[in-house]
Amino acid sequence: MEPNGSPASYGYRMPGEWERHSRCWMGWPERPDNWRDDAQHAQRVFARVASEISKFEPVTVCASSQEWENARSKLPKHIRVLEMSMDDAWFRDIAPTFVVRDKSSSPGYDGQRVAGIDWNFNCWGGLGDCCYRDWSKDILVARKILEIEAVPRFPEDMVLEGGSIHVDGEGTCLTTEECLLNPNRNPNLTREEIENRLMSYLGVRKFIWLPRGLYGDDDTNGHIDNICCFARPGVVILSWTDDKSDPQYERSAEAFSVLSNATDACGRRIEVIKLHIPGPLYMTEEEAAGVKVMNAKYRFAETRLAASYVNFYIANGGVIAPSFGDEKRDREAYNVLCSAFPDHEVVMIEEAREICLGGGNIHCITQQQPA
Amino acid sequence: MEPNGSPASYGYRMPGEWERHSRCWMGWPERPDNWRDDAQHAQRVFARVASEISKFEPVTVCASSQEWENARSKLPKHIRVLEMSMDDAWFRDIAPTFVVRDKSSSPGYDGQRVAGIDWNFNCWGGLGDCCYRDWSKDILVARKILEIEAVPRFPEDMVLEGGSIHVDGEGTCLTTEECLLNPNRNPNLTREEIENRLMSYLGVRKFIWLPRGLYGDDDTNGHIDNICCFARPGVVILSWTDDKSDPQYERSAEAFSVLSNATDACGRRIEVIKLHIPGPLYMTEEEAAGVKVMNAKYRFAETRLAASYVNFYIANGGVIAPSFGDEKRDREAYNVLCSAFPDHEVVMIEEAREICLGGGNIHCITQQQPA
Numbered sequence: 001m002e003p004n005g006s007p008a009s010y011g012y013r014m015p016g017e018w019e020r021h022s023r024c025w026m027g028w029p030e031r032p033d034n035w036r037d038d039a040q041h042a043q044r045v046f047a048r049v050a051s052e053i054s055k056f057e058p059v060t061v062c063a064s065s066q067e068w069e070n071a072r073s074k075l076p077k078h079i080r081v082l083e084m085s086m087d088d089a090w091f092r093d094i095a096p097t098f099v100v101r102d103k104s105s106s107p108g109y110d111g112q113r114v115a116g117i118d119w120n121f122n123c124w125g126g127l128g129d130c131c132y133r134d135w136s137k138d139i140l141v142a143r144k145i146l147e148i149e150a151v152p153r154f155p156e157d158m159v160l161e162g163g164s165i166h167v168d169g170e171g172t173c174l175t176t177e178e179c180l181l182n183p184n185r186n187p188n189l190t191r192e193e194i195e196n197r198l199m200s201y202l203g204v205r206k207f208i209w210l211p212r213g214l215y216g217d218d219d220t221n222g223h224i225d226n227i228c229c230f231a232r233p234g235v236v237i238l239s240w241t242d243d244k245s246d247p248q249y250e251r252s253a254e255a256f257s258v259l260s261n262a263t264d265a266c267g268r269r270i271e272v273i274k275l276h277i278p279g280p281l282y283m284t285e286e287e288a289a290g291v292k293v294m295n296a297k298y299r300f301a302e303t304r305l306a307a308s309y310v311n312f313y314i315a316n317g318g319v320i321a322p323s324f325g326d327e328k329r330d331r332e333a334y335n336v337l338c339s340a341f342p343d344h345e346v347v348m349i350e351e352a353r354e355i356c357l358g359g360g361n362i363h364c365i366t367q368q369q370p371a
Numbered sequence: 372m373e374p375n376g377s378p379a380s381y382g383y384r385m386p387g388e389w390e391r392h393s394r395c396w397m398g399w400p401e402r403p404d405n406w407r408d409d410a411q412h413a414q415r416v417f418a419r420v421a422s423e424i425s426k427f428e429p430v431t432v433c434a435s436s437q438e439w440e441n442a443r444s445k446l447p448k449h450i451r452v453l454e455m456s457m458d459d460a461w462f463r464d465i466a467p468t469f470v471v472r473d474k475s476s477s478p479g480y481d482g483q484r485v486a487g488i489d490w491n492f493n494c495w496g497g498l499g500d501c502c503y504r505d506w507s508k509d510i511l512v513a514r515k516i517l518e519i520e521a522v523p524r525f526p527e528d529m530v531l532e533g534g535s536i537h538v539d540g541e542g543t544c545l546t547t548e549e550c551l552l553n554p555n556r557n558p559n560l561t562r563e564e565i566e567n568r569l570m571s572y573l574g575v576r577k578f579i580w581l582p583r584g585l586y587g588d589d590d591t592n593g594h595i596d597n598i599c600c601f602a603r604p605g606v607v608i609l610s611w612t613d614d615k616s617d618p619q620y621e622r623s624a625e626a627f628s629v630l631s632n633a634t635d636a637c638g639r640r641i642e643v644i645k646l647h648i649p650g651p652l653y654m655t656e657e658e659a660a661g662v663k664v665m666n667a668k669y670r671f672a673e674t675r676l677a678a679s680y681v682n683f684y685i686a687n688g689g690v691i692a693p694s695f696g697d698e699k700r701d702r703e704a705y706n707v708l709c710s711a712f713p714d715h716e717v718v719m720i721e722e723a724r725e726i727c728l729g730g731g732n733i734h735c736i737t738q739q740q741p742a
Contacts, residue, residue, distance in 0.1 A: 065456035082519060140440070148451070
């Protein structure tokens with residue numbers, strides 16, 4: 001199932017997240033050194049996210065052997081629950097990046113419409129910067145998913161997480177320098193070499209580089225999916241704050257400036273929709289105390305949470321977005337998303353803070369498989 | 372995915388093994404207290420069996436998290452390798468028994484053609500008689516397979532292993548009293564109650580009970596699939612010996628007598644094809660010494676092996692059968708199988724003795740999923 005040559009050479013491209021999905025993939029959180037109170041809250045919220053997505057498209061949740069029965073019992077019957085070992089449950093970053101092509105368009109690999117990219121993964125920074133000390137199970141997740149689905153696999157030795165790239169499906173890739181050019185990922189690749197790899201893997205031809213990701217998003221070194229995303233070709237949603245004293249302000253303003261001066265692969269100017277962040281929010285004493293000290297990054301009370309509404313998932317006809325208990329900003333976010341996605345039903349997940357405590361949000365724990 | 376009512380009430384029946392398959396399921400052996408030399412020989416032979424079957428139909432091999440990469444590396448690429456935990460690798464007995472129905476014929480469960488029965492399992496006899504001390508992972512295998520395939524599941528609390536029944540797909544069930552009426556399986560069910568359950572689960576209406584299974588087949592308490600099987604409706608193949616001093620003789624003669632006087636569900640007399648057993652064969656010192664003493668039944672040198680050629684798998688257009696290094700009997704078996712299956716290609720697996728050392732053979736490690 002492993003063709004030679006790059007996906008683009010076979011006519012594949014990464015579709016926009018709003019293009020039709022056959023399925024959503026998720027993991028199941030369990031590590032007590034990242035998810036407080038033995039992951040019981042995180043599991044409840046993951047189950048909620050899975051349930052909401054499953055109203056729009058089929059969902060598969062993967063859980064370890066130890067957790068399979070627990071996951072099965074906590075998820076609705078129509079959600080498929082498979083056994084799979086993992087080091088943590090960030091399927092955006094460890095599941096394959098799926099690519100598609102028109103059946104008629106391309107010669108080569110078995111004529112299959114969907115394929116998957118299996119990037120290299122170093123736990124968001126490798127030894128020294130990793131979020132936990134052993135990621136040997138994470139590394140196999142993409143391959144196992146492609147095996148289950150009998151989808152061709154393109155292995156790639158460049159380190160990359162799915163959450164560090166966004167595409168519009170029409171040739172444009174949106175990403176951050178803070179992450180992709182970080183020496184803890186691919187120190188031997190220049191910006192140009194990285195662009196070349198992404199062109200041949202994602203089928204893109206134009207890059208928009210934001211300098212930095214969200215303030216406080218140190219776990220991922222500023223993943224794009226926590227600060228900015230496409231709503232459709234030519235339109236992005238950018239995490240914003242009006243508070244000039246917030247260190248987020250200069251990051252958002254800088255991104256706004258880049259986006260305002262950018263054109264996409266089709267030559268369009270970019271329309272930027274601002275979406276105000278909640279809070280600022282901080283980890284509480286109780287929350288930090290619930291995380292066991294073992295083999296993962298320590299979690300401290302008073303840490304600024306990298307909380308952002310753009311970390312949502314676009315399902316078939318639905319947008320599943322986090323809310324944070326900040327009434328004013330939650331309501332604003334709901335309204336902004338409803339108007340950005342007039343053809344989608346927007347669903348806000350109330351306890352999404354629990355996912356944020358673990359270092360990401362709804363987009364980070366999901367991965368769409370195109371139809 | 373769990374309907375109320377029995378499979379038969381929805382129009383399902385267990386098909387004959389020669390009816391079209393969509394796939395064959397197998398496990399991956401690893402326990403060093405059942406498979407000598409840390410399962411290295413067994414893994415080689417399982418891989419060989421999987422490869423041969425894959426020439427006739429798709430094959431999925433399930434391996435534990437620890438063994439997944441090893442299994443993946445030892446199997447051809449076109450075989451799908453999935454992660455699944457298990458206590459041992461006897462998929463005939465722990466995977467679901469699949470049933471089918473004509474789409475047009477039956478109302479009820481989602482109109483799906485294929486469903487699976489998830490029997491209860493007590494490790495071939497429960498506490499005291501079990502082959503190993505913990506079978507908690509085995510118990511979940513059938514459910515996990517049905518989950519992967521999104522096939523409806525019929526849970527059943529009666530203890531039954533797939534290897535203890537054979538059907539002709541036309542209403543007849545062939546089984547042994549030694550196993551099904553053994554008090555270590557379902558002490559609270561009478562023969563009539565067991566028949567009633569099997570009628571409502573397998574869609575059969577007539578039973579042929581052989582008194583005993585193969586001599587020496589103590590692990591399974593005389594599974595039918597090691598002594599006798601259907602070649603097609605109205606025709607069975609029976610393990611035989613001409614040696615009246617062999618304790619197998621009276622078992623085979625007794626079975627022959629029962630079969631000769633039986634009619635099947637369609638009123639046909641049964642044609643019996645005799646297939647001479649190899650050997651007799653015994654476990655060597657070296658073989659016994661390679662099995663670690665841990666949590667499984669001990670293996671002793673000089674033990675008579677329950678070696679039989681009827682423990683084969685019928686694939687789409689192929690018959691995958693064991694050979695044992697007994698030249699004369701191996702050749703006889705090949706000839707008998709070729710003439711019993713004129714439309715199938717017969718493939719003999721040379722090192723099948725390795726599977727026999729673990730307590731079964733090719734039929735015991737495979738499970739067909741009907742098309």
